[in-house]
Amino acid sequence: MATDFSFPDAAAKAATMPKEFEPEKMSLSMGPSHPSTHGVLRIQFELDGEVVTKADPVLGYLHRGDEKIAENMTYNQFVPYTDRLDYLAPLANNMAYAIAVERLANLQVPARCQAIRVLTAEMARVSAHLMGLGAFGIDVGAWSVFMYCFEEREKLYTLFEELTGARFTTSYARIGGLSRDVPEGWTKKVEAFCDQFLPILEEILGMLTRNKIFLDRTVGVGVISKEDAISYGLTGPNLRGSGVSTDLRKDRPYSGYEQYEFDVPIGSKGDCYDRYLCRGEEMKQSVRIIRQVIKNFPGGDWYAKDARKIFAPPKEKILTSMEELINNFMIVTEGPQMPAGEVYFEAENPKGILGFYIVSKGGGVPWRMKIRSPSFCNLSILPKLCVGNMVSDVVSILGSLDFVMGECDR
Amino acid sequence: MTTTDVDLPTAVSQKFPSATVRPSLDCPAYNIPAAEALALLQTLRDAHGYDFLMDLTAVDWSAEKSPRFTVVWHLYSSTKHNYVRVAADCANDADPAMPTTTGLWAGADWHEREAFDMFGIKFTGHPDLRRILMWDGYPYHPLRKEFPLAGLPADFHDPEITAETKTGLISAPMAGGPFVATPGEPMSEAEPRAKDEAWNEQREKPE
Amino acid sequence: MVTANSELAYNSKIEGDVVVTTADAAINWVRNNSMWPMPMGLACCAIELMATASSRFDIARFGAEVMRFSPRQSDCMIVAGTVTYKMATAVRRIYDQMASPKWVIAMGACASSGGMYRSYATLQGVDRIIPVDVYVSGCPPRPEALLDALMKLQGKVKRERSASKLLSA
Numbered sequence: 001m002a003t004d005f006s007f008p009d010a011a012a013k014a015a016t017m018p019k020e021f022e023p024e025k026m027s028l029s030m031g032p033s034h035p036s037t038h039g040v041l042r043i044q045f046e047l048d049g050e051v052v053t054k055a056d057p058v059l060g061y062l063h064r065g066d067e068k069i070a071e072n073m074t075y076n077q078f079v080p081y082t083d084r085l086d087y088l089a090p091l092a093n094n095m096a097y098a099i100a101v102e103r104l105a106n107l108q109v110p111a112r113c114q115a116i117r118v119l120t121a122e123m124a125r126v127s128a129h130l131m132g133l134g135a136f137g138i139d140v141g142a143w144s145v146f147m148y149c150f151e152e153r154e155k156l157y158t159l160f161e162e163l164t165g166a167r168f169t170t171s172y173a174r175i176g177g178l179s180r181d182v183p184e185g186w187t188k189k190v191e192a193f194c195d196q197f198l199p200i201l202e203e204i205l206g207m208l209t210r211n212k213i214f215l216d217r218t219v220g221v222g223v224i225s226k227e228d229a230i231s232y233g234l235t236g237p238n239l240r241g242s243g244v245s246t247d248l249r250k251d252r253p254y255s256g257y258e259q260y261e262f263d264v265p266i267g268s269k270g271d272c273y274d275r276y277l278c279r280g281e282e283m284k285q286s287v288r289i290i291r292q293v294i295k296n297f298p299g300g301d302w303y304a305k306d307a308r309k310i311f312a313p314p315k316e317k318i319l320t321s322m323e324e325l326i327n328n329f330m331i332v333t334e335g336p337q338m339p340a341g342e343v344y345f346e347a348e349n350p351k352g353i354l355g356f357y358i359v360s361k362g363g364g365v366p367w368r369m370k371i372r373s374p375s376f377c378n379l380s381i382l383p384k385l386c387v388g389n390m391v392s393d394v395v396s397i398l399g400s401l402d403f404v405m406g407e408c409d410r
Numbered sequence: 411m412t413t414t415d416v417d418l419p420t421a422v423s424q425k426f427p428s429a430t431v432r433p434s435l436d437c438p439a440y441n442i443p444a445a446e447a448l449a450l451l452q453t454l455r456d457a458h459g460y461d462f463l464m465d466l467t468a469v470d471w472s473a474e475k476s477p478r479f480t481v482v483w484h485l486y487s488s489t490k491h492n493y494v495r496v497a498a499d500c501a502n503d504a505d506p507a508m509p510t511t512t513g514l515w516a517g518a519d520w521h522e523r524e525a526f527d528m529f530g531i532k533f534t535g536h537p538d539l540r541r542i543l544m545w546d547g548y549p550y551h552p553l554r555k556e557f558p559l560a561g562l563p564a565d566f567h568d569p570e571i572t573a574e575t576k577t578g579l580i581s582a583p584m585a586g587g588p589f590v591a592t593p594g595e596p597m598s599e600a601e602p603r604a605k606d607e608a609w610n611e612q613r614e615k616p617e
Numbered sequence: 618m619v620t621a622n623s624e625l626a627y628n629s630k631i632e633g634d635v636v637v638t639t640a641d642a643a644i645n646w647v648r649n650n651s652m653w654p655m656p657m658g659l660a661c662c663a664i665e666l667m668a669t670a671s672s673r674f675d676i677a678r679f680g681a682e683v684m685r686f687s688p689r690q691s692d693c694m695i696v697a698g699t700v701t702y703k704m705a706t707a708v709r710r711i712y713d714q715m716a717s718p719k720w721v722i723a724m725g726a727c728a729s730s731g732g733m734y735r736s737y738a739t740l741q742g743v744d745r746i747i748p749v750d751v752y753v754s755g756c757p758p759r760p761e762a763l764l765d766a767l768m769k770l771q772g773k774v775k776r777e778r779s780a781s782k783l784l785s786a
Contacts, residue, residue: 063738333601561738
């Protein structure tokens, strides 16, 4: 028989107790080094027994100064820093950044480049959601889910390594294209991965979706209303779990997303369980997109050939021809030459909407770069959401919000 | 690609004659005096359906320019799928201030705290304006243009640890880097030069 | 001719149920094969640390899968990720709370030297506040590199004079 906490009872009982027995509020600091805080988040709680009365998140434990660094780096030099923003889906960040900078020059990349970007972004989405699922599972106590998810992620890492050279932190995108083309036979391996992934995903989701313990811990916990979600600037599965159907891939398609057919899962109640279901379903839709991209994989160039001052010419030409040598020298030392102006581009990343606001005064180095991070905005609802819940519910809420501190603090 | 909001420019110019069009490479953008910024944002949210505050940030145009700080809001309409950018200059260069938008969007809270932390812009009417990314006692505003990338020496925020480790914040050893070119100058000046350095071969390491 | 034998060799036919070895060898053997890490997982390297603990690059083979987040119960602190100045005080505090013997592995470029984040907010190497035993390079280091670091740490522990430290302190 489950213990039934009925708070009206407790309040009535407390009212009859003499003043000396009234409990004091306890102040508890959760983090920054804590297994359930998904990185270095610190929450300063004020507790009344086990119930949270005030929650104040303290950020900045991973603030590395990315925006200041961006003012001192050329556009291509900043690409590795974008990897480390949401380090669970680096390929998606690379793509969002490259498209944002290309908007400065109104540069169109060829269809093959767009297709590769979409393909890698969707694989990164699967990888990030698997990690989110694994971390959520391990926070509520399901160790096996974590292990299964990581096994699948290792397969994705092998694919990324073959494509880019690194398991994650890929630094794959360049302004005007990519760092290299897709190797021979790689798309067949991706197809094989998709084929074996869907049954395993069903198995992983089957461990949690109708699991009584998981349901008890997540249904009705951390409910975010539609108005709250919009007012606090939530995006991604957190927003869609509350019933708002905003997905930039459908609303403002970029990089060729309009050619692919996929659904966007929308939740109804806005609790932790809905967000979990949204992420699970999004993974299946990502596999659907990946299959379509591979089926209609375009040939042609993988970088913008006419962007002379932006994308470096191929290596053979650099070593043999004078003009290409000078071009390469200018692009490497002074950076890709972008016109002056301001641009704001947002991409639908796994964690939410990642935006880049770039102010350029011309030249290869931006004047100001602001990174609109989805995790920063998603976490801002935490002070409101935690109040009235128990500390163990806070762990469920953190797991369901699925944030990354690298992105949040930049 | 996507449709533009055609009635927006006329509606804005009618209701807010002091708003000017800001040059922008993608979405419609408006410059507005700081005093009317809140009214414009409210009109955009209530009358034109820009329900999301996507981003609130600031730009420092460097100490020589005046006005020095500009606060920039980015709004998104979930129904029209369009963005609009609103920019307002802060009146005072030495002590910049801007009215808060936390009354319109609860998410503006943390964005304004970050702008305060990084630039020192005070948002009047903010419920709890304190630093968010650096700790409360940090003496500088890092994203100001005169603040070097390497940082300036300071103490840890925990005096116990400072006493125990006998170290603190140092200027990161740049050793002449990062080497970045300066845009728009003759080639000899535009070559990559050490832009931001705490010490290099010519200048001694500061103690 | 007696040489210092650091190997723990046991042949039951000769020695029966008695093992004769040096105290150092026995103590170091025990410490090496149950090196419980305290994962100071701060940033991207933490993901590689988790991958090392997962089934493909099993760190459990080395007896180190017990990732205790409590400093009292752990032997080795693996600083995985960028240490910012704000976090540095917490790292130092947790290091102080660990019971000796304790070792530190600085995993990745950011922990070893500040990495590519030469900025106002990043501690330029965690060895500015805590003593480090093994540095692992990489951004992030491959799980094999972390396991190699663990083996190097085991080699270092093997050469320690643990018995004299224990008995004299």
